[in-house]
Amino acid sequence: MKILRTATSLILTVWMGCTALPDQTASRSGEVLIVYSGNALGELKPCGCDKEEDQGGIERRMSYLKQMMPQEPNTLLVDLGDNFKGSTRQGKLKAQTMMQALGRMNYDAITLGDKDLLYGNGFLSSIQNIPWVAANLQLEGLALPPSRIKVLANGLKVWVTAVADPDLFYASSDSNVKLSDPLAALQQQLEAARKSASPDLVVVLTHMPRDKGMRFLDVPGVDIVINGHIEKDSDIIDMTPVEKGGKIFVAPGPLGQKMGELRVRINPDGEKTFQQKMVRLGSKAPLDPEMTQLYDAYNAKVEELFMATLAAKRKQKQNRVYATDQTCLTCHAKEHDLWSKTGHSRAYTALQEVNKSFDPECLVCHTTGFGKPGGFISEIDTPKLINVQCEICHGVRLEHAQNPQGGFAGEARAACGKCHVKKHSPKFNFSQYWLRIRH
Ligand code: HEC
Ligand code: HEC
Ligand code: HEC
Ligand code: HEC
Structure with a gap:
């Protein structure tokens, strides 16, 4: 049966090729x-x-x-x-x-x-x-x-x-x-x-x-x-x-x-x-x-667009907003050490590895403050603001670093949901994830 059907459809195909319906x-x-x-x-x-x-x-x-x-x-x-x-x-x-x-x-x-x-x-x-x-x-x-x-x-x-x-x-x-x-x-x-x-x-x-x-x-x-x-x-x-x-x-x-x-x-x-x-x-x-080639051409245009926007950003005066992790390190060495062993401290490298460190659609979650005043611009302009740093979760703390006072630790838990959204982190669960980055 199977052979017969195949044969019939073959004949039909050939026949259709040279005449009408x-x-x-x-x-x-x-x-x-x-x-x-x-x-x-x-x-x-x-x-x-x-x-x-x-x-x-x-x-x-x-x-x-x-x-x-x-x-x-x-x-x-x-x-x-x-x-x-x-x-x-x-x-x-x-x-x-x-x-x-x-x-x-x-x-x-x-x-x-x-x-x-x-x-x-x-x-x-x-x-x-x-x-x-x-x-x-x-x-x-x-x-x-x-x-x-x-x-x-x-x-x-x-x-x-x-x-x-x-x-x-x-x-x-x-x-x-x-x-x-x-x-x-x-x-x-x-x-x-x-x-x-x-x-x-x-x-x-x-x-x-x-x-x-x-x-x-x-x-x-x-x-x-x-x-x-x-x-x-x-x-x-x-x-x-x-x-x-x-x-x-x-x-x-x-x-x-x-x-x-x-x-x-x-x-x-x-x-x-x-x-x-x-x-x-x-x-x-x-x-x-063939599609990889098409995608790479798109990616190259994204990089071009990124470079073109840098010129405008560089003209704007940047005030210092973030203290950066290196400043936090001076007083919180233990927390810094624990943080540096987590993926958050390598989040920018992860983008470089897949040739995406110029894509705004990725930088928002893989750097500190991209698109915000005083935040990440590029690795050349703001090398100290790569990765998911302390101030992503603890808020901008330049003032605290100069004049340390407590009372804001509890706010950090609320930050996760900005990046650990369904599309990018479908298995996110605070208690389990916190255990992996606890400090
Ligand atoms: C000059 C030293 C110093 C620097 C720099 C510093 N801190 Fe602190 N930090 C402290 C001290 C001291 C405390 C304890 C304050 C208290 O309990 O009153 C503290 C407490 C904290 C707490 C706990 C707050 C609470 O509610 O108990 C967090 C979170 C924190 N710092 C984060 C940071 C971050 C993030 C940075 C970098 C942006 C930073 N600190 C930089 C000295 C510093
Ligand atoms: C909404 C925030 C968000 C955006 C936008 C985003 N990411 Fe991520 N990315 C995450 C989070 C959160 C994780 C960790 C997920 C987990 O472990 O549950 C992650 C993990 C990764 C990892 C795996 C890292 C590792 O070491 O295992 C890569 C690679 C990555 N992202 C690349 C990208 C690229 C490329 C883009 C842009 C096309 C992008 N991300 C955009 C939030 C984001
Ligand atoms: C991904 C988010 C995140 C990052 C990044 C992060 N923290 Fe935290 N941190 C937290 C959370 C959540 C807590 C616990 C708050 C609580 O007790 O509910 C915390 C607690 C702390 C505390 C208070 C510890 C205690 O129990 O008194 C300090 C100090 C602190 N972090 C410093 C830092 C420093 C310094 C860095 C950067 C090297 C950093 N954190 C990076 C989320 C983060
Ligand atoms: C600014 C965006 C952002 C915020 C806010 C954020 N994360 Fe992440 N997180 C990421 C990215 C990006 C990665 C992937 C980094 C990599 O591995 O390259 C990641 C990875 C992780 C990982 C897996 C990496 C590891 O070392 O195990 C855990 C766990 C995690 N995040 C927990 C948290 C928790 C808990 C919070 C909130 C207290 C939080 N994150 C807040 C962006 C964020």
């Missing part, structure tokens, strides 16, 4: 693999702060795709949007790199999330090779096909459309963006598809809060709903699939850490069965060299 009356049973991603929020590469959270990134995603695609000829690859994060210059560099990466990954359909409009229409239209799809979203200067159809090697026709929740976009109130009612737009597209394409599988990409997206399963004719949307990187996203009357709802997780795989089997009577799993792009996943 396969015969409409042919048996439309077979298998489709839908691979889905989304909610990446500019996460080109995980920071590596925590082993468990060290998942995802464009390098691992590409190596997964390059390995998987040749084995799975009947695949539909889709992305659910929200690929950008903050509207900063660095954020824009990330967005550019992210879109370049997606452009090389051979996606079949990519939808726009509310976060993807952060840099405006001009930015989006400057990006090439993106198979956008959007049924109820119109952007000035960017053509957005309302649906796409893919004829797989096995002859199955998969039809994809995308609808977004207008409420999410009104929050960003951009006058160059027009949204219409998602349900009406979907029904209109479905009607057109039924007449012209007679698809075997109807996939709707929704960009909405989970509950709203799930409601689109009830629309007659829809087989699969895949929903994306993320507000911030600490969001917990429910990836559990929901099956309902021969249909299924699935959602990608946060930050591009995992790839969703939904295997759909269509029986000769048209009945569909589903098998879903999330593939973790963990630290053992290989890094794709």
Whole structure:
């Protein structure tokens, strides 16, 4: 049986290559693999702060795709949007790199999330090779096909459309963006598809809060709903699939850490069965060299940007704010010795080791006072403010160092939560962690 099926699909592939679509009356049973991603929020590469959270990134995603695609000829690859994060210059560099990466990954359909409009229409239209799809979203200067159809090697026709929740976009109130009612737009597209394409599988990409997206399963004719949307990187996203009357709802997780795989089997009577799993792009996943090159180019631009901002910072007069650990050492030798044996005293080295000691997104937690008056600027300008020093937890204590008085020790416990947040230190627990740095 297995051999026979392989042979048939091979013949079909060859045959399709030289003529038009396969015969409409042919048996439309077979298998489709839908691979889905989304909610990446500019996460080109995980920071590596925590082993468990060290998942995802464009390098691992590409190596997964390059390995998987040749084995799975009947695949539909889709992305659910929200690929950008903050509207900063660095954020824009990330967005550019992210879109370049997606452009090389051979996606079949990519939808726009509310976060993807952060840099405006001009930015989006400057990006090439993106198979956008959007049924109820119109952007000035960017053509957005309302649906796409893919004829797989096995002859199955998969039809994809995308609808977004207008409420999410009104929050960003951009006058160059027009949204219409998602349900009406979907029904209109479905009607057109039924007449012209007679698809075997109807996939709707929704960009909405989970509950709203799930409601689109009830629309007659829809087989699969895949929903994306993320507000911030600490969001917990429910990836559990929901099956309902021969249909299924699935959602990608946060930050591009995992790839969703939904295997759909269509029986000769048209009945569909589903098998879903999330593939973790963990630290053992290989890094794709093409994407590493892209990432390194991004990183070099981040360094350039950092160097350019130094000039301006150097012009500003810096008053001394922090006493620095070397001053504390003069009276608290025992505490200093214990501190110097902890990771806090090597936090900056950890950045140097991964070629990140110029990235503001890392420096905030791995130095003393980066971005604050009198705080870390660069290792050349402020060599005494590298690492997570005493004054991070005990507060600025220049005055205390000159005229020692007590009464503030208890405040230090509250500091941990500024850096030991879920994304960077998911296992943080004060009593256990304090034991490891106690002094
Ligand atoms: C919100 C604060 C925060 C930010 C931002 C941050 N880190 Fe971290 N980082 C931490 C914390 C906290 C730990 C320790 C985690 C633990 O052990 O639970 C850590 C640990 C690390 C480690 C492991 C150090 C070791 O010796 O094991 C590396 C490497 C690292 N971070 C790199 C980075 C890079 C690169 C960036 C920027 C892309 C970054 N960090 C951004 C807080 C942060
Ligand atoms: C000139 C000596 C001296 C220097 C320098 C100094 N301290 Fe102290 N520190 C003291 C003395 C003395 C006490 C005890 C004060 C008391 O209990 O009244 C103290 C107490 C403390 C306490 C306990 C406070 C409490 O509520 O009991 C902390 C925390 C502390 N110092 C942190 C620091 C830090 C951080 C630095 C560096 C920025 C620093 N000290 C620099 C002498 C110094
Ligand atoms: C990561 C945060 C952190 C860093 C960094 C840190 N401390 Fe502390 N320190 C604490 C906490 C928490 C306590 C305990 C406060 C309490 O009793 O609740 C403490 C207690 C102390 C005390 C009071 C000890 C006692 O029981 O009287 C001194 C003195 C002190 N630290 C000095 C230092 C010095 C000097 C450095 C730098 C060499 C330093 N600390 C670095 C968090 C930190
Ligand atoms: C300014 C950000 C920051 C604050 C505040 C902070 N940490 Fe950390 N912490 C880090 C970073 C960065 C690392 C990783 C350093 C490395 O290993 O390179 C780390 C690592 C650690 C580690 C693992 C390293 C080791 O030596 O075991 C422990 C434990 C820890 N922190 C406890 C605490 C506790 C407890 C507090 C609060 C009292 C605290 N930290 C406050 C940034 C911070």
